[in-house]
Amino acid sequence: MIDRLRNFADSTPFTNALKVTVASVVPVLTLSYFDRFDVGFTIALGAFLTYPSDIPSNLRHKIKGVLVAALIVAGSNLLVNVLHPYPWALYPVVTAAIFFLSMIGIYGHRANMVSFSGLLALALAFGHLQQGWDILIHAGLMFVGGLFYLLVSLCFQFLSPHRYTELQLAECIKLTAKYLKLRGDLWHVEANRAKIIEKQLHLQVELNAIHENIREILIRNRPDSGSSNQHRKMLLVFISLVDVMELALSTSFDHSKLHQKFSAHPKVLTTYQQIAYNLGATLKQLQKSIANHQKYVSKHQLFKDLELLERVIAEYNDNTHDAEGVWMLTNMLYYVEKQVEKISVIERAFLQAVSSQDFKGRDRELEKFLAPQYYPWRTFRENLTFSSMHFRHALRLTITILIGFAIGALLPLQNVYWILLTVIVIMRPGYGLTKERSWQRIFGTVLGGLIAFALLSFIHNPVAIGVFTVIALILGFTYTATNYKIGATFVTIYVVFVYGLLTPDIEHVIQFRIVDTLAGAGLAFVANYFFWPSWEFLNVRVHLKKSIEANRDYLIQISKFYNEKGQVTTDYRLARKNAFVEIGNLMASFQRMSQEPRSKQRALPQLYKLVVLNHTLLSSSASLGTYIQSHKTTSASEAFNVVVAGVIRNLNRATALLDGQTETESPANEEVALRFTELKNLREKELKQAHLYGAQALELKMQEAQLVIEQLIWLTNLSENIVGTSARISKI
Template identity: 75%
Template structure:
């Protein structure tokens, strides 16, 4: 009985979590906006009018992406106008095929190209392309075509009304759920760092997982920035807004600190092999850091009051006691290096606990402006500006642009779809066109995956729907099943396209089951048209100006190196000038994280492509890891000089930083094919080697000349010099390896 109750409770929690998710809420919006007009119009005896309004809502829905209210409204309005306009254009030109197909080709190409303006424009483009394809399914003439387009526009406006109602009823829930997901992913990242302390840990595999997590975190952090920061003028300085800002800023700092603090696990395992309790205690603390964040995430998702289950302060005290025991057991002379290593680990844990406590307090008590301490200043300057210059469109009108090649490829593939529909007795040509629009993506790997999933979902969904319709003949029951399938289809499409395609197919077949008695032919032709559309999209992405990722990898690689260089330069400026962290520094840090994540995402896409197109995969992966390590080392130096009162930067420091920047500039020049390799190799290598040999002595001399006669203060400053020198050595080695690997990449 107890197990039954526990299982039922878990099931209820899962259902509640599912229905509270952002994807479910989005699915509910479009379902309500589509179903309500049909119900009302059917009651009044005008089913076709309601159905047309529903199509307008359905086609406008993709453009409704999270953002501030003004951009949300503008995006949906533009999409509704484009959807209605495309439908009218097809109907007006349909009697004149010699005009229709050239004009539609231009429209499809233009709609696809506007995706160069970012995610919102991409989704507006998708709405327009869907509307253009669907317009060929039901052509109208005379006054009907204007009436039809007007009803579609009305459907888009009705969807906007439903979306605004959801927004005002639960204005903060989206940000809360995104924040919960961000906390959960950060927890997973910290958990992986804890896994590195296992003696038999597969460290390359764990590091690869961390890189994948950074890609996910980068995406979700951008979503939160877009909504949270752009919404500040609308929400003002409310407690909820301050709370979310404080949590978000703290999460970014937690990730930066985790990335910036790296330990030589092999050396530490060897050093403390005779004292396993030391590392086990630290690993326990590391796991509890992750567990605390995971518990916070669950508390937000379930809307429960947060009560901490872990005592991080006690875990820290246990670690400090274990270190004292180690120091006593090994003696003064033997343990100095080991204690210094362990002290660094304690400092890292202290900082993470401090930041996690800030997140905890934000969910327990109110947050004031003083709690932010000015850390929210100028955050809006970290966002990409929202404007759409014509020059961006014009600059992409060349074969060097991935968007241009994709737009041309999509246009030609749709024209081939028209040709196949004209040559063969297919029932619904527009299903082929819809399949091409939905499946086709700029990258080969994603198109291939979506093709398989779409075909699988269509076949399975068609069979399930046919089985249900052969048993159930009641229109009310079928309509109810259609609504449920629609909600589930839109919910799963964003997270599991295979399942989403299955439910969408069930929904479509149920709708046709209500409209026509010959459902067998509907299912057969839908499966056939989907296979044809999916096959065309797959073949076109392979043969028509393919955007193989190994070509894009070099672009992302160059951007990543540039971002790392800019970050290093800003760290150097901050170390020299001191003072407050500037917006230029924060922007450079953010861009470095983004570009390294983009580089990893590009590598992931490349690994999904045919083996013959995975050119120089090991060399590229090495450069991905080197850039990630470069970011980690830079963040380590930047975090240290922010959290410590540092001395004036030495001339030796500046010389080494200039060398690091020069190495990265040389790597960029090599990738751009603007430099002769042989001219770059001997650059000031002897001078740098000399600087590393004498850097510590130079620093000691500078400190003595500054009249630091207090031995303790002098030792503290020398410790700073030691830590800074270690990072400078590492940065220099990394920058040299990036340069050498870039040369090998270009030579092969």
């Protein structure tokens, strides 16, 4: 329990909640001492509304983002208060402002959070209207609150500059360990492999997101962090984790075939499975040492595990003299050796200083792996069309908020802006997430209202209520990021406690809070279904096409490297990263589609089949790429290039079908079949000429021939299946 509490207090959500709590509570307490509670509350409100824009990133971008958010928050409040006496101007201008703020989310996560801050400020402005000079004073104090929040946030960052990155790395290590454990689970004889692969795909989505986040922090912050040992250590660990994931994804086995092959010798597979588990367990131990600020002490001896597997393979060879079986086991041993090597690099990074030589040139041109940070007006203009999901969401949100205004004008509701806040907080571009958040918000509001009412029935001391208010605020912001239902519960408790301090009529506050939340959640849910909905079946084909194209580009780079040899280029690594990202985006799109009404889940089985086929194609390509990177390979034959060209042609056919193009005829595959025969004949010739090579040279040559031929056959079969499934989907 103590460890859990310590981890909770050290977590990023708790730290963020603490920042906004300090920035909100300090002005209220300080100015209340001078009988200026209203001023303190306004400054706290500015800090509270600016907080969402504070996302981890480069320090310069962080400061700019928070400052822009503070200006938009103050400007939104000023706009509503200045125009409120003139309804004929207020509502058209506010409508345009809502639409504009909703649209700037096209520029990425930071812009989306700044947009969120501005929309909240617009809604809250209708609940705290000012007159005369108070309009400027109120807006100015809110801007001061934004600046104060920025100051608090910078203080937290300077007190612990690396902690956020460490925790992100710890989470990345934890997810990678889970992925490796799932690979171990695949070796059970009766394993549900389809279910395990689905779990791996879900993990891939999470890993892609956290990889992008860590890149943003580590690479953009390189000029700020200099070449400190701590920064080098974290960068080396991250690069090694990406390598571990690539190696895991690139090495796939036919488990059923292997169980059948070694049914009389199960010891070799159980020994390998235990090593697979130990790889994940070692990473899990590393994650715990980072999260708990403990010195890393390895509990697993991976090199001894390797020696044991080598002995088991030697025993199998002595007992069976099965050359094919030994080659299979040798490939498995090679995979484990490479993983142990990568994990050992991570272990050493935690035990000793890291120098630039440890990167072996891998830290060059890292900036190319980041998304560009610029905001051209052209992007905004190009999205002003119904084909843009962002445009439809902005229009939907704007109309829903206007309907909220109308409901507030027609019905005797106490705080109409609560309806608007609920709509802004709940409504998302996708139907599934909006539906989920609606129910979570309703549940949290009702439960939080009941708990707050029960507590206020027994607690009447203002100091005690104030303490509970601060606690509820911290817990509300902490859990909002991880468990929205619990977060909404504590936020409701916080709101009710604040009103409990300001007004004795708490029963009506709770009643109207629940009614307004129900109205806002209902509006958001209905609007997402009827107002130009962004059903995922409209977008999933785009993600399918991008994933297939990314796989194609990655395979082109692999073929180029196999032909030209030399050093791995930045273009190769970028193509690999893009292929990994796009398969994650595809799976995320499929997840969103599975949360939508059944009537909107068009061709769901075929789409899932394409997700799995693309994932498997990526795994097979990465397997080929990893092998030729780490081995001295022979010259690529013409047959190899012809077969790869056939696979690329198939992938191009699939993207054309998904674009709605029709095929007039299917290209002949006779040449590809002949090239496969040529490759196999070459392999047989090498077997017959075994006496011309040394034993080790022959073994390496045969490993290359076996892996390349098997992967080419597999890539061809997969690409043909992708074409066939794409053709069926294009007809639906």
